[in-house]
Amino acid sequence: MAILIDANTRVMTQGITGKTGQFHTSACVDYANGKSCYVAGVNPKKAGQDFQGIPIYGSVEDAKNQTGASVSVIYVPPAGAAAAIIEAVEAELDLVICITEGIPVLDMVHVRHMMKKTGSKTKLLGPNCPGVITPEELKIGIMPGHIHKKGRIGVVSRSGTLTYEAVAQLTEIGLGQSTAVGIGGDPVNGLKHIDVMKLFNDDPETDAVIMIGEIGGSDEETAAEWVKENMTKPVVGFIAGVTAPEGKRMGHAGAIISGGKGTAEEKLSVMDGCGIAVTRDPSKMGSLLQSVL
Numbered sequence: 001m002a003i004l005i006d007a008n009t010r011v012m013t014q015g016i017t018g019k020t021g022q023f024h025t026s027a028c029v030d031y032a033n034g035k036s037c038y039v040a041g042v043n044p045k046k047a048g049q050d051f052q053g054i055p056i057y058g059s060v061e062d063a064k065n066q067t068g069a070s071v072s073v074i075y076v077p078p079a080g081a082a083a084a085i086i087e088a089v090e091a092e093l094d095l096v097i098c099i100t101e102g103i104p105v106l107d108m109v110h111v112r113h114m115m116k117k118t119g120s121k122t123k124l125l126g127p128n129c130p131g132v133i134t135p136e137e138l139k140i141g142i143m144p145g146h147i148h149k150k151g152r153i154g155v156v157s158r159s160g161t162l163t164y165e166a167v168a169q170l171t172e173i174g175l176g177q178s179t180a181v182g183i184g185g186d187p188v189n190g191l192k193h194i195d196v197m198k199l200f201n202d203d204p205e206t207d208a209v210i211m212i213g214e215i216g217g218s219d220e221e222t223a224a225e226w227v228k229e230n231m232t233k234p235v236v237g238f239i240a241g242v243t244a245p246e247g248k249r250m251g252h253a254g255a256i257i258s259g260g261k262g263t264a265e266e267k268l269s270v271m272d273g274c275g276i277a278v279t280r281d282p283s284k285m286g287s288l289l290q291s292v293l
Helices: 019-031 060-067 078-090 105-118 160-172 193-202 219-230 264-273 282-292
Strands: 011-014 038-042 054-057 071-074 095-098 123-125 131-134 138-141 150-157 177-182 208-214 235-240
Touching: 011 019, 011 060, 011 078, 019 038, 019 138, 038 060, 054 060, 060 078, 071 078, 071 138, 078 095, 078 105, 150 160, 150 193, 160 177, 160 208, 160 235, 160 282, 177 193, 193 208, 193 219, 208 219, 208 282, 219 235, 219 264, 235 264, 235 282
Parallel strands: 011 038, 011 071, 038 054, 071 095, 095 123, 150 177, 150 208, 208 235
Antiparallel strands: 131 138, 131 177
């Protein structure tokens, strides 16, 4: 059991003919040990061609109809990435994962408005995210597969690098992961911490969760309040940016303290008050999780 993806998921790559799309699709196929999870690529100008035996279609709709793919991963450059997301949403895929960094905020506002207006059931992960992995089954994205180990700990994070750090710590102490999800650090994105926490809470094969956030916004506080009222499993939390100066963007576009809100200390205080075990030391995430099991 896992959340979002498993060994039976069928995936298409939008942007499969680009250097980045080819590199990471190839790595993901290798991780799946030859399982036919990657069934299609999409490029309107190269329909009928293939990449390493993966057929390329002219549209998401064609790829879905011909292969049964229900998930798309997007490596399309920033200028066209929002249009790629919209095409996948209009094709009513179950999940769209956008890895692309640097998409204009206004483009993502348009995407979010379109999804809300149409009542779309498609889940969007990202943009500017590392993707999602269910260890030893399927990875979709750019994370290093070798650090992951199959197990029962969920990981959700705004930061790709900190996702890998938490996973590596868990694996080193013998705790595998059910699924690791990088939601991305852009100010306008798809799935939030609370959405992923709900999925982990409902997953019978996830025993505990590491939730990693950053300065800026209030998504972590919203998730913490939900955890306090609803979560039946232990949660460990970490917030990056304790030393960040107010008004200065730190790394991600969404990581900016504004008007005194969204500071690391504020987030950690709310999380602690909601029963989440928190650490201010990123090297202690794995050991803290182990201590609360």
